[in-house]
Amino acid sequence: MKEFKHIIKDKNGLHARPAGMLASVARTFESEIRVEAKGKEADGKRLLSLMSLGAKCGTELHFKIEGNDEDVAVKALIEHCDTKLNGE
Amino acid sequence: MSNISKKQTLLATCSGEVVKLEDVCDEVFSSGILGKGFAIIPSGNDFFSPVSGTITNAYDTGHAYMITSKDGLEVLVHIGIDTVELDGEFFSPVVKTNMSVSQGDKLGYADTSNILSRGYDPITPIVITNPEKIENLKITYGKVKALDVIMEYTLK
Numbered sequence: 001m002k003e004f005k006h007i008i009k010d011k012n013g014l015h016a017r018p019a020g021m022l023a024s025v026a027r028t029f030e031s032e033i034r035v036e037a038k039g040k041e042a043d044g045k046r047l048l049s050l051m052s053l054g055a056k057c058g059t060e061l062h063f064k065i066e067g068n069d070e071d072v073a074v075k076a077l078i079e080h081c082d083t084k085l086n087g088e
Numbered sequence: 089m090s091n092i093s094k095k096q097t098l099l100a101t102c103s104g105e106v107v108k109l110e111d112v113c114d115e116v117f118s119s120g121i122l123g124k125g126f127a128i129i130p131s132g133n134d135f136f137s138p139v140s141g142t143i144t145n146a147y148d149t150g151h152a153y154m155i156t157s158k159d160g161l162e163v164l165v166h167i168g169i170d171t172v173e174l175d176g177e178f179f180s181p182v183v184k185t186n187m188s189v190s191q192g193d194k195l196g197y198a199d200t201s202n203i204l205s206r207g208y209d210p211i212t213p214i215v216i217t218n219p220e221k222i223e224n225l226k227i228t229y230g231k232v233k234a235l236d237v238i239m240e241y242t243l244k
Contacts (some may be wrong), residue, residue, distance in 0.1 A: 047162075
């Protein structure tokens with residue numbers, strides 16, 4: 001299993017657009033992708049699940065990736081978080 | 089489930105004009121990465137649940153609602169584009185997270201003319217975020233009144 005943490009810097013938090021983009025990246029991988037925040041856990045491939053975390057600016061997301069393509073998946077997700085979840 | 093082959097419906101969330109999701113000026117919606125659906129250019133201010141089910145998440149800001157329907161569809165109702173930035177101004181949500189709703193129950197109120205005058209597009213995408221569950225989608229485009237049937241589908 002691979003893990004990493006990311007603190008949301010987008011002032012609007014993980015709302016529809018960033019959550020949707022994150023889910024669409026996650027869905028390209030076979031591995032199971034779980035995202036924990038504020039004591040809740042979401043399926044990283046499902047928009048509604050991610051949005052129900054209620055993650056806001058400053059919330060830490062804890063990604064857990066497990067499966068055959070976890071090495072590629074973790075790289076892609078870290079890059080996605082750094083470029084797309086940081087607001088302007 | 090007993091009604092697997094039965095036609096299911098989604099109702100118009102608000103009065104207005106139903107347009108294609110592809111016509112929404114936001115590529116996250118128009119590209120279809122969030123799922124399948126349609127959008128309504130609202131002509132009124134009252135917004136209703138398109139399905140019966142449970143409110144999976146109602147944002148405090150009142151601009152977005154996620155509803156899990158009784159038949160397992162995950163439906164996102166997103167009032168306006170980038171309206172998260174209004175931080176709740178012009179929105180009055182009626183429902184809260186975890187509440188049960190019936191098709192046609194009021195979700196909330198949005199002052200669409202003020203949203204527009206503040207420079208935000210009030211177009212409201214209604215997206216099925218797990219479209220793999222359904223087939224035979226039929227969407228009726230054009231002018232609608234709130235609670236008209238807009239979409240028919242069957243479960244796979």
